[in-house]
Amino acid sequence: MDRFVTRENIKRYHKLASESTSATERSRIVKLLAEEEAAAAIGQALSMPLAERRERHDSLFRVLSHNDIQHWADRFLTALEREPRALSRIEQMPSVGS
16 A cells, blocks of 8 residues: 555644644654654565566656756746746845855
8 A cells, every 4th residue: 555645644644633732742643643654655665576666766767867956947047037026036135155
């Protein structure tokens, strides 16, 4: 069974946490549930057949190879150019050495 952080799981965590009485108790519940999710995902990965691991790795590597820092920067700057107010606000920001 695949276990991922989904909207449904987040809603379940929120519901359980909101029913608790204290912030400390809420954080413990969320932490415990997140640990269970992580343990399930690790268990799934460890028991995954080699062929599936390679297929998933290759798929993720293709995405990462395409979406490198240069690609991200190009998309980011293009988005800024579409929003002149954002670009003018960035230009008004002090430089790192200032």
